[in-house]
Amino acid sequence: MNAKVIDHPLIQHKLSLIRNIHTGTKEFRELLEEISMLMAFEITRDLPLEDVEIETPVAKCTCKMLSGKKLGIVPILRAGLGMTNGVVRLIPAVKVGHIGLYRDPQTLMPVEYYCKLPSDVAERDFILIDPMLATGNSLAASIDILKRKGAKNIKCMCLVASPEGIQLINNAHPDVDIFVAAIDEKLNDHGYIVPGLGDAGDRIFGTK
Numbered sequence: 001m002n003a004k005v006i007d008h009p010l011i012q013h014k015l016s017l018i019r020n021i022h023t024g025t026k027e028f029r030e031l032l033e034e035i036s037m038l039m040a041f042e043i044t045r046d047l048p049l050e051d052v053e054i055e056t057p058v059a060k061c062t063c064k065m066l067s068g069k070k071l072g073i074v075p076i077l078r079a080g081l082g083m084t085n086g087v088v089r090l091i092p093a094v095k096v097g098h099i100g101l102y103r104d105p106q107t108l109m110p111v112e113y114y115c116k117l118p119s120d121v122a123e124r125d126f127i128l129i130d131p132m133l134a135t136g137n138s139l140a141a142s143i144d145i146l147k148r149k150g151a152k153n154i155k156c157m158c159l160v161a162s163p164e165g166i167q168l169i170n171n172a173h174p175d176v177d178i179f180v181a182a183i184d185e186k187l188n189d190h191g192y193i194v195p196g197l198g199d200a201g202d203r204i205f206g207t208k
């Protein structure tokens with residue numbers, strides 16, 4: 001299974017606060033941004049480094065810096081926006097694409113309404129961002145879009161996943177690694193993750 005649970009205590013603590021029905025919009029947003037930053041720290045741990053010569057106030061030395069690998073992040077609208085700033089704060093020069101999808105409540109299938117990606121998709125490694133991986137249909141469709149445009153190296157960053165969603169991505173896109181803060185128990189009859197955190201988009205933007 002290409003799913004890794006990032007079980008750092010700080011992430012787990014903040015996730016529990018986020019799940020709480022009594023956590024309001026302001027706190028929800030702040031916590032989600034903090035968790036995103038912590039998750040991005042782990043997801044980027046294999047970024048390549050190169051040697052550079054640096055002169056400190058004391059001596060010259062050989063140090064490590066990022067080798068300049070081209071990276072892009074792609075939040076899936078709307079809820080993915082809630083995890084974007086945390087990553088951008090960690091990687092300030094990262095290019096940001098957007099894929100707009102909403103899940104039809106009857107069919108649970110994604111409906112695409114927007115797509116704007118960096119022009120050099122084929123040259124970049126991507127992190128797709130969406131807090132909720134429920135049926136997996138939205139994430140699978142987004143991976144399809146990125147691959148059709150030429151992306152070859154895609155990772156996914158989700159806050160909470162269902163076992164069903166992870167299975168679907170593994171079957172459809174076995175080359176794609178998924179990083180999550182938690183794998184919950186199941187989906188309910190309406191395709192919501194149980195226990196989950198409710199509707200992530202509504203909780204981030206205060207629309208319900």
Ligand SMILES: O=P(O)(O)OC[C@H]1O[C@H](OP(=O)(O)OP(=O)(O)O)[C@H](O)[C@@H]1O
Binds near residue numbers: 110137
């Ligand atoms: O795995 P799935 O079954 O496809 O469900 C997950 C999708 O549902 C939510 O978005 P939603 O459709 O509510 O749109 P929103 O972000 O605009 O609220 C969530 O942010 C995912 O994109």
Ligand SMILES: O=c1cc[nH]c(=O)[nH]1
Binds near residue numbers: 132193
């Ligand atoms: O539990 C879920 C499932 C889909 N979308 C959400 O925001 N939450």
Ligand SMILES: [Mg+2]
Binds near residue numbers: 200
């Ligand atoms: Mg929603």
